[in-house]
Amino acid sequence: MPVIPINYYIFLSLALFTIGIVGVLTRRNAIIVFMCIELMLNAVNVLLVAFSKMHHVAAFATDRATTVGTEAQLFVFFIMVVAAAEVTVGLAIIVMLYRNIHSVDINFLNRLKH
Amino acid sequence: MHINEILFWFLTALALFSAMMVVFSKNPVHSVLWLIMVFMAITGHYIIMNAQFLAIVNMIVYAGAIMVLFLFVIMFMNLNAESEPQKSKWMKFAAVLSGGSLMLILIAALKDNEGFISSMRGEGSIGLIKNLGKVLFTDYVVPFEISSILFLSAMVGAVVLAKKDSSTIVS
Secondary structure, three states, X not given: OOEEEHHHHHHHHHHHHHHHHHHXXXXXXXXXXXXXXXXXXXXXXXXXXXXXXXXXXXXXXXXOOOOOOHHHHHHHHHHHHHHHHHHHXXXXXXXXXXXXXXXXXXXXXXXXXX | OOHHHHHHHHHHHHHHHHHHHHHHOOOHHHHHHHHHHHHHHHHHXXXXXXXXXXHHHHHHHHHHHHHHHHHHXXXXXXXXXXXXOOOOXXXXXXXXXXXXXXXXXXXXXXXXXXXXXXXXXXXXXXXXXXXXXXXXXXXXXXXXXXXXXXXXXXXXXXXXXXXXXXXXXXX
16 A cells, blocks of 8 residues: 655645745746746645545544545635636736736836826 | 555656746746646646546646636737846845745754555545535535635626726726
8 A cells, every 4th residue: 555644745835835935036027926826826735635635544544434634625626716716816917017017027016006 | 666656756746847947937938838737747646635626627727727818918918038027146046045944944844744645445535526516515605605706706807907998097
């Protein structure tokens, strides 16, 4: 029976999250920054599913008909729903910004307040 | 080495490499394509962990819908590698340093765990649509309806924001 420690999934998720943070900090293109935020959301999703599976495996050893872990997967589903809504509004804001200042450079974003 | 472990390491390497390429590619279109590769790898992880419904939803919603939206916006703006703004070397160094130290601290805080994930025979029904749909439409029906209202408001908001000739938005 193959056993994968939960630590591996934690490290994978942390690495993806850190790459997302580095991308947000290093890039100046607003669209790339937005994509890195999506990357961080997905890192969290992977971790939630891994914990759901871990608890399900632990509960399955005693009760074969258990449904432990369903809530976490539904939570991931709702995160995806909210992320989709967020992407539509965020991209609309970026398009509006590009129309007004003809750039997606986040260093020029302070012009939004004028 | 079992097939699950081989798949785990392959998908992990693919996800991390593609995520790095998302950050470090100069061309935004290449970044989007690498991000699709990250989502494919994450979908594979979901399938390994018996989350079949989430794997399909991740594929359709993220790789199918959201990334196409990103591609449309990037091609609409006609961005390319030459017009790509760059931060200075010191800013990049500071960003990598702070991100790396955050990862170091989080790993040091979270490394002592006893849990594990295994695949047993006869298991894997909680990730199916039958079980998830039953829970979604009985216990979580109110959040489901609220998310539909959220989608409606996001749709209206996107149309209002991206409308071309609105005298209220243009400063």
